[in-house]
Amino acid sequence: DGGITQSPKYLFRKEGQNVTLSCEQNLNHDAMYWYRQDPGQGLRLIYYSQIVNDFQKGDIAEGYSVSREKKESFPLTVTSAQKNPTAFYLCASSLWGDQPQHFGDGTRLSIL
Amino acid sequence: GQQLNQSPQSMFIQEGEDVSMNCTSSSIFNTWLWYKQDPGEGPVLLIALYKAGELTSNGRLTAQFGITRKDSFLNISASIPSDVGIYFCAGHTTAGNNRKLIWGLGTSLAVNP
Numbered sequence: 081d082g083g084i085t086q087s088p089k090y091l092f093r094k095e096g097q098n099v100t101l102s103c104e105q106n107l108n109h110d111a112m113y114w115y116r117q118d119p120g121q122g123l124r125l126i127y128y129s130q131i132v133n134d135f136q137k138g139d140i141a142e143g144y145s146v147s148r149e150k151k152e153s154f155p156l157t158v159t160s161a162q163k164n165p166t167a168f169y170l171c172a173s174s175l176w177g178d179q180p181q182h183f184g185d186g187t188r189l190s191i192l
Numbered sequence: 193g194q195q196l197n198q199s200p201q202s203m204f205i206q207e208g209e210d211v212s213m214n215c216t217s218s219s220i221f222n223t224w225l226w227y228k229q230d231p232g233e234g235p236v237l238l239i240a241l242y243k244a245g246e247l248t249s250n251g252r253l254t255a256q257f258g259i260t261r262k263d264s265f266l267n268i269s270a271s272i273p274s275d276v277g278i279y280f281c282a283g284h285t286t287a288g289n290n291r292k293l294i295w296g297l298g299t300s301l302a303v304n305p
Contacts, residue, residue, distance in 0.1 A: 186232070
């Protein structure tokens with residue numbers, strides 16, 4: 081089935097560690113996105129990528145990094161510089177232009 | 193970042209009742225999208241609207257793209273317990289980088305069986 085796969089579903093990080101969240105899509109979508117969602121809150125854009133080897137900062141990029149080496153993959157690294165990383169992270173993809181975004185099932189990151 | 197004004201923030205209704213929620217903005221939008229999010233899951237697209245005045249249905253759901261292009265509503269008829277969740281509106285504006293979606297803060301719906 082076509083879709084967006086995020087892994088792992090749950091992730092725990094120790095203080096000072098970097099962690100990487102995986103996002104893979106087989107929808108042949110050009111654009112991919114990472115959002116952060118805090119309890120009871122809406123979605124805030126971290127980074128997005130419109131084509132391979134190119135990405136732009138969203139509204140809350142500080143403390144995060146991404147890469148887009150393949151069309152299908154858009155991993156997000158939560159660095160130790162992100163002081164409040166506990167949140168639900170959502171990856172999405174879409175065709176180019178004003179097309180709807182489709183989401184994975186999310187990764188919940190917690191601090192030990 | 194820019195956000196949409198989505199209301200109401202939460203609703204608690206009886207099974208079988210109809211529900212209405214809306215989003216407004218001071219900016220003109222090219223698209224309006226409605227998503228539903230279940231706890232611990234990613235949002236799922238319900239309805240996409242692309243033209244001013246467009247009225248689209250998906251089962252018991254109906255959504256409209258406002259004539260002014262600055263608002264949209266979502267109606268749910270004859271609610272059932274599985275309608276419980278958070279409903280988000282989102283859209284692409286004509287201003288700035290329209291590759292980014294602008295999001296509302298969500299309407300939390302609870303249905304009493």
